[in-house]
Amino acid sequence: MPNAILDPTGTVTTSAAKPATTRAPRRASLNGARVGLLINTKTNARPFLDEVGRLLTERFGVTVTKRTKTNFAVPEPDDIIKEMARESDVVVTGVGDCGSCSAAAAADGVVLEAAGVPVAVIVTDSFRATTDAMAALRGAPGYQYAVTAHPVAVLEEDQVKARAAQILDDVVALLTQQGNAGE
Amino acid sequence: MTASPAPAPAPDPDEAQRAIEYCYEQGWSDGLPLVPASKPLVDQFLATTDKDPDEIIGSLEQVGRDCTVYLAAVNAAMAGCRPEYFPVVLAAFEALMRERAARGGGFQSTSGPAPLIVVNGPIRQQLGFNTAGGAFGPGFRPNMTIPRAIGLMVRNAFGIHPHVFEQATQGVPGRWSICVAENEEESPWQPLAADGGAGGGVSAVSATLTRTMEFVDNRHAPNPEDVLRDFQDTISRIGSQIFPKSAVALVLCPEHAQMFASAGLSKADVQNWLLERAGRTVGEFRRAGKAEVTSRRFGPPGAAGAGHDDGPPRPDEEFHPILSGPQSIPIIVAGAKNAAISMVVRIFGEWSGTSVPVGEKK
Numbered sequence: 111m112p113n114a115i116l117d118p119t120g121t122v123t124t125s126a127a128k129p130a131t132t133r134a135p136r137r138a139s140l141n142g143a144r145v146g147l148l149i150n151t152k153t154n155a156r157p158f159l160d161e162v163g164r165l166l167t168e169r170f171g172v173t174v175t176k177r178t179k180t181n182f183a184v185p186e187p188d189d190i191i192k193e194m195a196r197e198s199d200v201v202v203t204g205v206g207d208c209g210s211c212s213a214a215a216a217a218d219g220v221v222l223e224a225a226g227v228p229v230a231v232i233v234t235d236s237f238r239a240t241t242d243a244m245a246a247l248r249g250a251p252g253y254q255y256a257v258t259a260h261p262v263a264v265l266e267e268d269q270v271k272a273r274a275a276q277i278l279d280d281v282v283a284l285l286t287q288q289g290n291a292g293e
Numbered sequence: 294m295t296a297s298p299a300p301a302p303a304p305d306p307d308e309a310q311r312a313i314e315y316c317y318e319q320g321w322s323d324g325l326p327l328v329p330a331s332k333p334l335v336d337q338f339l340a341t342t343d344k345d346p347d348e349i350i351g352s353l354e355q356v357g358r359d360c361t362v363y364l365a366a367v368n369a370a371m372a373g374c375r376p377e378y379f380p381v382v383l384a385a386f387e388a389l390m391r392e393r394a395a396r397g398g399g400f401q402s403t404s405g406p407a408p409l410i411v412v413n414g415p416i417r418q419q420l421g422f423n424t425a426g427g428a429f430g431p432g433f434r435p436n437m438t439i440p441r442a443i444g445l446m447v448r449n450a451f452g453i454h455p456h457v458f459e460q461a462t463q464g465v466p467g468r469w470s471i472c473v474a475e476n477e478e479e480s481p482w483q484p485l486a487a488d489g490g491a492g493g494g495v496s497a498v499s500a501t502l503t504r505t506m507e508f509v510d511n512r513h514a515p516n517p518e519d520v521l522r523d524f525q526d527t528i529s530r531i532g533s534q535i536f537p538k539s540a541v542a543l544v545l546c547p548e549h550a551q552m553f554a555s556a557g558l559s560k561a562d563v564q565n566w567l568l569e570r571a572g573r574t575v576g577e578f579r580r581a582g583k584a585e586v587t588s589r590r591f592g593p594p595g596a597a598g599a600g601h602d603d604g605p606p607r608p609d610e611e612f613h614p615i616l617s618g619p620q621s622i623p624i625i626v627a628g629a630k631n632a633a634i635s636m637v638v639r640i641f642g643e644w645s646g647t648s649v650p651v652g653e654k655k
Contacts, residue, residue, distance in 0.1 A: 114332070115329045117319070118450070120359060185355055209461070210397065
């Protein structure tokens with residue numbers, strides 16, 4: 111018998127590897143909802159999410175709580191996720207516009223969903239592949255998120271606001287309708 | 294006793310090619326042929342260390358993957374390392390995983406950062422590292438295969454694949470191939486490993502992630518201060534700056550290092566000279582479209598003030614120093630003493646400032 115060629119790949123072994131997670135139940139509407147904004151500190155992420163929050167307040171009378179990610183490159187710690195799940199009915203996070211932060215945004219989204227909070231993750235279209243890969247790794251293949259055109263960091267203030275307005279319907283749909291995931 | 298043994302039959306090239314193609318088909322390769330690893334070969338690697346094969350030597354929590362001693366050995370064998378290199382691979386990986394940026398999103402980054410691995414001590418001669426000319430390679434098996442092993446561990450053990458979790462825009466040229474054995478014999482100063490706390494004369498490895506590098510070719514100036522100003526100019530370039538503070542490693546050629554030392558400068562003197570002067574004015578950053586770098590709106594992950602833009606705007610004429618402390622300017626001496634050409638290596642994040650002794654089998 112010849113020797114086998116050994117496999118150099120590892121398997122998913124740590125706590126991040128979870129069986130398929132559930133998507134949180136969606137609200138019928140956002141009227142009066144508590145909206146958590148999880149701002150990932152990338153350039154223009156704050157004005158982008160601020161404007162999304164402002165428009166949601168205008169349209170649905172939501173109340174907004176803002177948080178800044180402790181490290182844009184990695185998923186939020188469990189205790190922050192728990193706090194957000196307590197204080198928010200829905201969460202909007204982004205803007206994923208880099209390799210690590212888009213994946214981290216997807217991870218935060220999937221973990222918050224499992225805690226029962228509908229999430230609208232916003233990433234730029236350059237980072238679909240890594241966002242999809244992270245969602246699948248966290249047990250949510252096909253996870254739905256909102257996409258805006260790359261780049262966001264170079265936009266002027268009024269352009270950022272226009273982008274936020276453009277993506278608003280997608281955000282509302284993600285937070286209030288059952289998507290395909292988990293069906 | 295038998296008579297002189299018959300010569301070993303030449304290996305079967307067709308079988309070797311099939312094995313190499315098999316490895317490609319599994320998606321294990323970085324693009325170059327792999328050495329197909331078998332249990333007898335990997336056992337030789339594992340025999341060089343006291344560590345348990347199942348010991349976890351690094352984790353990337355965000356992707357839920359661990360690297361064990363066993364996986365390190367398989368990937369090192371596939372990278373073309375000899376078994377006796379394995380303790381250096383383990384030390385290099387440990388040193389790299391001490392870097393905050395490596396544990397965070399570094400391997401996924403659009404910067405596509407390259408590890409800079411620096412080897413010190415007698416292991417350099419024992420394993421045949423290149424310690425002389427052509428310090429950044431190629432041509433020498435340990436210098437080339439050890440960083441490749443690290444790259445394969447990231448790919449295979451951590452599952453960071455290009456276009457998926459690896460999102461490099463262009464990436465650093467020479468990624469996974471940069472392993473410098475310090476030219477201690479022609480250095481006027483203590484080795485980097487001693488700066489990293491491993492002690493002098495000890496075989497040890499230091500590592501950091503880098504995001505681009507550039508020559509300082511200054512072979513005619515007789516005055517060390519002129520040469521320092523040349524370094525200052527290159528270090529201060531705005532192009533790669535994206536955070537308020539950054540770090541650079543200086544890989545000095547022996548000629549530059551000896552010139553500084555002859556003028557009575559220690560490593561700390563060189564570091565402090567540059568620390569004070571490397572940077573540009575706020576106006577220069579602004580005119581290059583990089584005003585953000587001089588504000589605190591966007592800092593490295595977790596940095597104090599990251600994500601906040603507090604305080605009044607700074608005046609254009611105010612000088613913005615870019616280096617944060619002596620530790621942000623590690624100095625290494627490498628290459629041949631044949632021309633005064635050194636390298637400014639931009640660090641991704643900041644060097645941990647620690648070196649890892651090469652483990653010995655007890």
